[in-house]
Amino acid sequence: MPIVVLFLLGTVNFAIHKAVLESGHPLLGSLPAALRARGGRLSLLFEFVVLLASMLLTANGWTSAAWAYGFYSILNAITGWLLLTERF
Structure with missing residues (x-):
């Protein structure tokens, strides 16, 4: 079950x-230009x-890796929201 949750979180992160x-x-x-090149591949x-x-x-x-990825996903969602809504 944790693998399925991680997969779903990964899909949202992507x-x-x-x-x-x-x-x-x-x-x-x-x-860095390398991270932006080719659409950020x-x-x-x-x-x-x-x-x-x-x-x-x-x-x-x-x-603990699942918990760490969950925490990473929360931070990713907050950062994405801030950038996409131009609050930052």
Whole structure:
């Protein structure tokens, strides 16, 4: 069950990440060019690696990895909301 929850959180994280990349927010200009190139594919790859590591660790009994990814997802959602609503 935790793997399914992590997968769903990962899907939401990817959607938020892609929306922020496509928003054209001025803060994105401060990112290194490698992270912005090709539509942010390198940053999306990093997002995938974090999700994959969390799922693998959780599947092997490290439940703290699931909690850490959940906390990361909450921070990601708050940051995405701030950037997409232009409150920051």
